[in-house]
Amino acid sequence: MKNINSNILSIAPMMDRTDLHFRNLMRLISKNTLLYTEMINVNTIIHDQNKRFMIEDDCQNPIALQIGCSDPILAQKAAKIFSKEKFQEININCGCPSNKVVNGNFGACLMKEPKKVGKMITAIREETDIPITIKTRIGLDNFDTDNFLEEFISELYTRNVKTVIIHARIAILSGLSPHENRTIPPLNYDRVKRIKKKFNEMDIIINGGVKNLLEAKWHLNSFDGSMIGRAAWDNPWMFSEADELFYNDKNNISRSSIINKYLKHANKYISMGHSQRRLVRPLFNLFYGIQGSKVWKQQLNEVANNKISINSIYDLASQLDEITEAAA
Numbered sequence: 001m002k003n004i005n006s007n008i009l010s011i012a013p014m015m016d017r018t019d020l021h022f023r024n025l026m027r028l029i030s031k032n033t034l035l036y037t038e039m040i041n042v043n044t045i046i047h048d049q050n051k052r053f054m055i056e057d058d059c060q061n062p063i064a065l066q067i068g069c070s071d072p073i074l075a076q077k078a079a080k081i082f083s084k085e086k087f088q089e090i091n092i093n094c095g096c097p098s099n100k101v102v103n104g105n106f107g108a109c110l111m112k113e114p115k116k117v118g119k120m121i122t123a124i125r126e127e128t129d130i131p132i133t134i135k136t137r138i139g140l141d142n143f144d145t146d147n148f149l150e151e152f153i154s155e156l157y158t159r160n161v162k163t164v165i166i167h168a169r170i171a172i173l174s175g176l177s178p179h180e181n182r183t184i185p186p187l188n189y190d191r192v193k194r195i196k197k198k199f200n201e202m203d204i205i206i207n208g209g210v211k212n213l214l215e216a217k218w219h220l221n222s223f224d225g226s227m228i229g230r231a232a233w234d235n236p237w238m239f240s241e242a243d244e245l246f247y248n249d250k251n252n253i254s255r256s257s258i259i260n261k262y263l264k265h266a267n268k269y270i271s272m273g274h275s276q277r278r279l280v281r282p283l284f285n286l287f288y289g290i291q292g293s294k295v296w297k298q299q300l301n302e303v304a305n306n307k308i309s310i311n312s313i314y315d316l317a318s319q320l321d322e323i324t325e326a327a328a
């Protein structure tokens with residue numbers, strides 16, 4: 001039997017969402033779920049004075065850094081820098097279809113250049129022994145066959161990559177926006193199942209359309225892990241059951257207890273100049289599906305617009321917890 005690792009459940013990299021603050025919230029809700037950073041371009045890592053890729057003390061592992069790159073030399077330069085951080089994994093984005101990424105010749109279009117990806121892997125490995133993983137799609141544009149995906153995965157296998165995350169849709173590089181690329185191409189889990197059968201020694205993580213933890217768990221019948229993206233943003237509290245369901249590690253928490261801890265993080269960053277708006281953003285959906293969610297969002301809007309202090313939200317969270325408990 002395989003050792004259980006945090007990869008069995010992960011929250012997907014999402015630009016403009018899975019920033020430090022969202023990750024911090026999610027780490028308070030689940031101790032074990034693997035969290036990905038949003039994609040960070042290697043040029044940013046090389047030149048960024050703010051070091052926004054760094055692991056903060058209070059945002060604990062397991063965290064995976066997702067990088068965007070297409071040049072082995074730049075990848076190696078960046079690796080010199082990020083190798084000093086305590087990331088559990090370095091993930092190379094080979095699945096993003098946005099124009100910006102395609103113009104930079106990375107993301108999904110790297111599927112057509114497996115050798116280049118192989119060279120980047122080797123270049124990064126010269127600087128660090130943090131495991132390298134790949135996030136990709138099942139194909140792109142007219143390359144929508146098992147063979148095409150197999151060729152790509154085969155190169156990764158040869159380079160001794162142990163884990164690949166596969167978003168079970170093709171990417172369409174011309175004509176569809178990133179948003180459409182997450183909805184229009186149909187999900188094809190069967191192709192990913194065939195890849196798993198063929199490359200059985202690799203850990204294949206399924207991604208795309210997983211809506212809740214039960215579905216994520218069900219996918220473990222066929223795959224080595226499930227990655228959830230949008231549903232984690234839409235309903236972060238569902239991860240309060242993740243530690244018990246996936247890691248056999250019961251987590252007794254309430255939303256208000258999480259808010260209490262999150263406020264410490266928020267106040268620290270507000271004193272460093274981050275806006276209240278940025279700090280409350282990850283909290284909007286915390287009461288998803290609960291009576292009172294609308295009032296919660298109204299209050300967060302007031303915080304975002306600096307009409308009231310962020311500290312005021314704790315009392316409302318406690319009240320909503322009480323109402324929820326009474327209704328249960």
Ligand SMILES: Cc1cc2nc3c(=O)[nH]c(=O)nc-3n(C[C@H](O)[C@H](O)[C@H](O)COP(=O)(O)O)c2cc1C
Nearest residue numbers: 012013014015038039093167208209210228229230
């Ligand atoms: C707002 C947003 C931003 C995203 N940014 C990234 C990114 O930076 N890197 C990446 O590999 N995928 C990115 N994705 C794709 C997700 O990681 C994931 O593959 C996709 O949403 C499918 O999973 P889901 O159906 O669980 O949402 C993004 C998705 C969303 C919704």
